[in-house]
Amino acid sequence: MPPSRPTPIVLLLLFALTAVSSSPLPPEDGIRVVSAEKRIDLTGPIVKVFLTLKVENAPGASDASQVLLAFTPTEVEHLAILKATRAEGKRKKKAYVPLSVEASDLAATPNGARLYSVLLSTPLKPGEKTTIEVLYVLTHTLEPFPAEIGQSESQLVYFRDSAVLLSPYHCLEQVTYIKMPSNRIESFTRVDPTSRAGTELKYGIYSNQMPNTYLPILVHYENNRPFAVVEELARKVEISHWGNVQITEQYKLKHGGARHKGVFSRLEYQSRPSMSGMSSFKNLLARLPPRVHSVYYRDEIGNISSSHLRTDSHKSELEIEPRYPLFGGWHCTFTIGYGLPLQDFVFESDDGRRYINLTFGCPLLDTVVDDLTIKVVLPEGSKNPQPSVPFETEQHIEMSYSYLDVVGRTTVVLKKKNVVGEHNVPFQVHYEFNPIFMLAEPMMLISAVFLFFVACIAYLHMDLSIRKSL
Amino acid sequence: MAASSISTPVPVAWYPTLAAVMVALGLMLAASFFIYEATSSRKSRSLAKEITTRAVASVFLGFGSLFVLLASGVYV
Numbered sequence: 001m002p003p004s005r006p007t008p009i010v011l012l013l014l015f016a017l018t019a020v021s022s023s024p025l026p027p028e029d030g031i032r033v034v035s036a037e038k039r040i041d042l043t044g045p046i047v048k049v050f051l052t053l054k055v056e057n058a059p060g061a062s063d064a065s066q067v068l069l070a071f072t073p074t075e076v077e078h079l080a081i082l083k084a085t086r087a088e089g090k091r092k093k094k095a096y097v098p099l100s101v102e103a104s105d106l107a108a109t110p111n112g113a114r115l116y117s118v119l120l121s122t123p124l125k126p127g128e129k130t131t132i133e134v135l136y137v138l139t140h141t142l143e144p145f146p147a148e149i150g151q152s153e154s155q156l157v158y159f160r161d162s163a164v165l166l167s168p169y170h171c172l173e174q175v176t177y178i179k180m181p182s183n184r185i186e187s188f189t190r191v192d193p194t195s196r197a198g199t200e201l202k203y204g205i206y207s208n209q210m211p212n213t214y215l216p217i218l219v220h221y222e223n224n225r226p227f228a229v230v231e232e233l234a235r236k237v238e239i240s241h242w243g244n245v246q247i248t249e250q251y252k253l254k255h256g257g258a259r260h261k262g263v264f265s266r267l268e269y270q271s272r273p274s275m276s277g278m279s280s281f282k283n284l285l286a287r288l289p290p291r292v293h294s295v296y297y298r299d300e301i302g303n304i305s306s307s308h309l310r311t312d313s314h315k316s317e318l319e320i321e322p323r324y325p326l327f328g329g330w331h332c333t334f335t336i337g338y339g340l341p342l343q344d345f346v347f348e349s350d351d352g353r354r355y356i357n358l359t360f361g362c363p364l365l366d367t368v369v370d371d372l373t374i375k376v377v378l379p380e381g382s383k384n385p386q387p388s389v390p391f392e393t394e395q396h397i398e399m400s401y402s403y404l405d406v407v408g409r410t411t412v413v414l415k416k417k418n419v420v421g422e423h424n425v426p427f428q429v430h431y432e433f434n435p436i437f438m439l440a441e442p443m444m445l446i447s448a449v450f451l452f453f454v455a456c457i458a459y460l461h462m463d464l465s466i467r468k469s470l
Numbered sequence: 471m472a473a474s475s476i477s478t479p480v481p482v483a484w485y486p487t488l489a490a491v492m493v494a495l496g497l498m499l500a501a502s503f504f505i506y507e508a509t510s511s512r513k514s515r516s517l518a519k520e521i522t523t524r525a526v527a528s529v530f531l532g533f534g535s536l537f538v539l540l541a542s543g544v545y546v
Contacts, residue, residue: 240545243478446532453524
């Protein structure tokens with residue numbers, strides 16, 4: 001259907017009607033989206049969406065301090081991270097981040113769509129335009145279909161979304177690009193104008209969409225990328241002021257794609273790798289900080305020797321190979337541990353407190369973590385621990401006991417669900433520590449040895465003979 | 471906000487050497503203490519000398535065993 005530009009009067013009428021009809025709209029109903037470009041990246045197990053919105057505040061409306069984004073209830077369930085930046089400046093655009101806060105109780109949106117508001121740092125004046133770039137990641141939204149495949153079959157998945165942007169505002173012009181990992185696309189819903197160019201699908205350009213329109217589309221395509229899902233990850237960071245930060249990580253890994261059915265023929269897997277086991281994976285790459293030492297990779301049986309460590313001055317890469325390749329629905333459990341030098345990670349801030357600077361998230365690349373727990377064990381005698389993480393986590397404090405401990409070590413526990421690679425940002429834990437406490441450990445050893453000698457002396461001085469010696 | 475990075479009280483590269491030296495010294499002092507006990511008779515012992523030798527020996531042995539632990543990777 002060819003897009004026809006209605007006259008400005010009709011446009012204003014439509015706009016006024018919208019403003020009146022959907023009554024409890026937020027005061028920023030003067031905003032409308034001039035152009036929206038949505039780029040969906042499906043080359044991987046997670047869905048990454050880059051949305052560029054050019055919004056304009058209508059002349060005659062009030063200052064707008066927030067822009068609303070709408071998501072369907074299923075999208076909100078699987079939303080891992082939502083980030084927004086705004087381009088500032090003319091030539092060299094510096095983008096910084098306005099806060100994104102949930103505001104789901106505003107406006108009666110149809111079918112339970114939830115709203116997230118992006119708070120602008122400077123309000124948008126009437127008649128002004130600005131560009132907002134939004135990134136969000138959805139996990140576990142690609143549905144494998146068929147749900148069970150044999151060893152030599154390719155993995156096909158369903159992706160469901162809307163051809164037009166779901167937005168509480170009027171959209172003047174919008175286009176959606178979907179990028180696939182390979183050329184094989186089984187089927188896709190056609191909502192004219194739709195075109196396909198190799199691995200990219202284009203839905204657009206749609207003009208003049210009413211607020212809260214949703215046109216569902218279904219894309220069935222081949223995705224043989226490794227669907228590595230870490231069901232549980234428990235990371236323990238132990239700080240010792242004698243010079244080492246020891247990190248131990250326990251993983252429960254699963255292949256989250258189409259389940260494997262039938263037998264697994266090792267002969268077929270190894271003799272014809274291009275035709276067999278296309279959707280399986282056997283390697284995983286972990287990115288560790290530089291100057292790492294004493295790396296080990298083991299599980300309950302013992303050490304796993306199929307791993308490689310490559311270090312350079314910026315990073316270390318650990319490539320691990322589990323004992324067997326992982327097909328759909330298969331699990332494996334393992335532990336990775338490594339030590340890091342103290343001076344790279346623990347610093348002293350200006351107010352006298354110490355803090356440790358670590359990276360949140362999972363060091364394995366291209367994985368989704370369903371349940372992440374990070375425990376930071378502070379040295380004995382630390383007081384007032386205070387974590388500062390750039391996003392929401394559950395936090396609590398407990399005590400753990402380790403070598404040569406009397407009172408126990410304060411431990412900060414952080415938990416988060418649905419963690420993706422975009423969560424790998426630094427976070428800090430501040431604490432107070434008096435250096436004199438470091439002497440507590442040698443004092444304990446010295447007193448133990450001293451007591452042994454006192455016992456010797458006491459025994460030698462005691463006279464245990466029945467008769468008096470001459 | 472980041473200021474200086476924290477360094478250990480003793481450079482990490484010295485741990486194995488310090489461990490060996492301190493344990494050796496501590497064992498020598500402990501040996502001299504036991505020899506003193508064995509060779510002197512009960513009456514001619516002086517408690518003050520015993521306690522000082524013992525204390526110094528235990529200091530060296532204590533620090534030495536700490537550095538042995540640190541050098542072998544058990545960061546206490």
